[in-house]
Amino acid sequence: MVNVQIDGTWMQFPKGTRMIEACRQAGVEVPHYCYHPKLTSPGNCRMCLVQMGMPPRLAPGQEPEKDEDGRTKIQWMPRPAIACANTVADGMGIRTGGELVDECRRGVMEFLLINHPLDCPICDQAGECRLQEFSVEHGNGVSRFVDNKVKKPKNVDIGPRIRLDDERCIMCSRCIRFCQEIPEDDVLGFTDRGSHTVLTTHPGKKLANDYSLNTVDICPVGALTSNDFRFQMRVWFLKETPSICTGCGRGCNTILGSREDEMYRITPRENDAVNSSWMCDHGRQEFQLLSNERRLTDPLVLGDQGHRLSSWSEAHQTAAAGLKLLGPEEIAIVASARMTNEELYMVRRLAAHLKTEWVDVVPRSQEGDDLLIAEDANPNSLGAKLVLGLENPGAKLADIKAGVEKGTIKAVLAFDENLIGAGFEEASLKKLAFLLNTHLLANPTADVAQVVYPSAGFAEKRGSMINVTGRLQRLNQAVQPPGQVMENWEVLRDLIQALTGSNGLYMIEDVFKLMAGEIAAFKGLSLTKIGDLGVALLETEEKVPLLEKERERVAKGLIVG
Amino acid sequence: MLEFFSQLTGLIEPTIKIVGLVFLVILPMVAYSVYAERRFSAILQDRVGPNRVGIPFTKVSLAGLGQPMADGLKFILKEDFTPDHVRKVYYWLAPALTMVPALLTCAVLPFGGYLKLPFVDDPFKLVIADLDVGILFVFAIASLGVYGIVLAGWASNSKYPFLGGVRSSSQMISYEISLGLSVIPILMIYGDLNLSNIVQQQHEQGWALLPITLDGFKPVVSMRDLLLLIPLFISFIIFVTSLFAETNRLPFDLPECETELVAGYHTEYSSMKFALFFLGEYAAMIIGSGFAVTLFLGGWSLPFGWGTNGEDSLFWGLVNVGTFFTKVIAFILFFIWVRWSIPRFRYDQLMRLGWVFFFEIALVNILLTAAILMLFRQG
């Protein structure tokens, strides 16, 4: 540990701490553009300049001067130092304000704004732009620049998901370093010199890797913008709901940006036990399913002339009537590992009531990568295993399929799964006495189902899921579901109610409480206790490759982490 | 049979008087005093006021004289809404209980001396009921008016009307005392409870507040009358102020004080039921003005004993009626003027004024009158 004086207060920090991090721990945010704790620090933006001082070098025999506290007096350096790339030393002094520092920042801001187009009214970054923020805090307020600004390429297509505006770029190089260091896909670089420096892709290359949209997030200005979010909504209108991504088993922590019950974007949320500060590009597009034109918005009941809209109570009555005639061996439940633990728990109660042994989920795998994308494409496989008590998810699926074809199974309840996509034959499904399908979208299974329930999407409901590393995390509701759609656990509750009578569950907290009483792993937990960052619930072999790499780089001292 | 007919003919006279006075004079006056209030308040506040409504379907506006008719029509056509939470019977009864006592009191109000019609031998006395206990009748009936307001406040079953009703009942009961006490000097001086007789005496001896008669062009005034002016003036002030309180008008409109109680006791009322409260208030104001004029300002008589009581001349009879209504209208304008000039009292100030000042002053005032009368007792 070393003693450091920050703005007049002495504090202790571990050796090797960057000055900017020391200041942050002392409660002072030093303005910066190029510095990012998860990336290397080239120190090129010069915004984080602070005044630094060290104990004086003594001549032989000279006693150090002491101040009132008995500490060695600091000899302040006449030149400022960057806080992002320098580490603290014993007896060091840092001033994050004062005449010198303020003048430096004003100067840096003036230089940065010389060629900046000031098109904030059309810039998507406006509202979360560091240049705007620091211009207000440290800038001059007026421009002394009278020459013509340097013209640079605007609206450049540098990748399938990203647009570049070079005039807005302040050459912080965060995006270049990100591409080099995280996805290790070196496609961006600077050309030309001085005022004419331009960010561009290497010849013949595109910024098209699976993590490209993270460059938009870390870009401190509006130089890189997302095609998807471009001109859709101003960021200050967005309600930010912390949630998790349900695209794969990783469960990256996210922030859902919504306004008036419409989703506009998903951005990663820092969680150093799951996804660091990043997420993949696929996960960001998840929400588009919610406004898909094939979205189911009302319960449907199969009549003589095909499906017709019905009320929830009619749909539940029809389902209950279809199920009551059948015995336990004749009913199978195909749930989904995309459901939350609470929904799966309601499935478990339903199965217990129907006394059926035929309960399984559809496994789904994909090609993972060496960063965040997991091989398990289901977000809650461990939850399904735990809640439904499955040894090996998908093991009974073949038997159920065979039973349906043979006719020993006469009813199937398919929750959030398209059976035909999972290998069932349409013809055999048509033979069933009763088929219920719950789904977000219209699908071939729903086409032949007697009763179709619409399903709420991930941003429209609350609940919990367990990711591939065994971490229990929380989904939060950002928008209200459309039409008659209700949260899925409520639908399952009402179905159970239609079969059995009252069961008095009104809040998802109660479902979790019941579940925690029945399943030992959840004991002592509640949705509130899970918190925004989740809790480690189960031990697994699974490691997050991205976090492993990050740890290595932290150990080497390349990044702060 | 003959007896029956004579009884029937005996009914004709009061019927004509009732219909004539109440339906042809008082009620239109009520409607037009609302109009006067709006126009006069506008003038006091540098505005214009309602000046548009005239003859329907034409561009003739007649300075907005059609406004009361339009207002009345609007009140009748509005939705008559009875909230679900009210006490239905009392809720419906309350507006009537406000309006009826106000109109009943005008039975004893002499609105003229006599009317000598051609071809009829006996002159008609211009009062509906020439009761010998006229003033007591007035106090008895007027105090019933508080029931309408209290019932409205209570039956509405809602907090603001309730508070309005409570305020109103204590305010009206308090001020009834000073109102009654302030009239006693008049009774002592004139020695009569019959309002017609009081006016007749004022006609002969000069008004209570203007005790001067003319002998040719020489004013005649007695020392006794001059001294009596002091208690009478005090009485007048107390009477008029209490009248403001009794009619719930500014500066004492705390039962319906809109800054605190939305609209007080009639918050829950709409349409014609609301209009009845509204009209009841104005009717009380007109009749109150009538009494103030009758008791203190010589009723129908002209000043300085001019003219006759109309017993023998149709001309003077009509002049007297005109005089009475001119005085009443002037008094109503005074009411309006005060309302738009003086801010509302606080409730504790109101009660203090009633009980601590007016009550005591009125008592002392009676003693003073008695002393003066003792001093000038004849024989």
Added chain:
Amino acid sequence: MAIVVKRPKLSIFEKMYLPAIGKGLLITLSHAIKILRGKKKVTMQYPEEKWDANMPEHYRGAPALVKDEQGRERCVSCQLCEFICPPRAIKIVPGEIPSDDPWAKVEKRPKEFDIDMIRCIYCGMCEEVCPEQAIYLRKDYAITGLSREEMVHDKERLYEIGGVREGLVNKWNELK
């Protein structure tokens, strides 16, 4: 903490109320006399008499969008007016300008721009906040309609009221 307000000490004259009441009555009476003698005229008989000719430049009537001297929509749909609007009368759907448009370099313009004139309180915040000087409060004040839908001014109507406003910013023209 309660603050004890010091009440002014009243003289006996003031405590009597009556002189003050009389004074108040006289003040209102003097106003009445002035009006009755026709010496003072404060109000205006609206539909017959109109104030239009005397309307000051800063009059705040209906808000409207304006075009610049080259016929370009000034609005770039930054949505600041939507954000600042106290009664939330403004609703904007932003859109991108297609690349074949002569003003493609401006990149953004409103696809839809609705002002609900039932909600609008004519505060002028939108005009004040607009960085492009695209929205102005014009002198139209008699905004009427027979339905709620009619009272929502869409983009066409707003440009119709607003018209062209010359000068001011020249941020997007070729000079820069």
